[in-house]
Amino acid sequence: NAGVMQNPRHLVRRRGQEARLRCSPMKGHSHVYWYRQLPEEGLKFMVYLQKENIIDESGMPKERFSAEFPKEGPSILRIQQVVRGDSAAYFCASSGGGDGETQYFGPGTRLLVL
């Protein structure tokens, strides 16, 4: 059973460009969570999605950030017009199915904004 997959693992963008981060949940999982981790900090919740629905986006910045989890395909975290402060590790977790509600994390995408 493959784990949570994220790609790309590393992403470099210049200020003002767009960043798209993808997350494929574990097989059978229907819940996806996105977290952001700054250096030397713990993970901060951003958004919780189920298929085609945003359940909780209380941790998402109000501007430039959006997330989706379509009926088919991976979940996407999109950051428009990136700024240097967006540089961080972005982790996706999934839960649901026979594994219950335990959240299993992917390897993360490290975004560097130049």
Added chain:
Amino acid sequence: LAKTTQPISMDSYEGQEVNITCSHNNIATNDYITWYQQFPSQGPRFIIQGYKTKVTNEVASLFIPADRKSSTLSLPRVSLSDTAVYYCLVGDVAGTALIFGKGTTLSVSS
């Protein structure tokens, strides 16, 4: 979600048993206690979860006293590869965001 308090860092030697205690005085009736491990440049890895008394798996044991206001993660016979950050989280895990603190940085030396 209940706030947790755990030591910032701990040091140990290979082969020793390590116990990391987490305080969660405001734990609610529906809350579970979950521990994650994180290595540098990797995502958190689920270690163990419990509600009360003792839970044991192939990796660790989790001890929870009757009042549930604290919990202790026990790692038997640690090795160098157990050097990592360990996070204690408390909450109703059903479809909720996990609240991570700074965790406990465990350093294992030879």
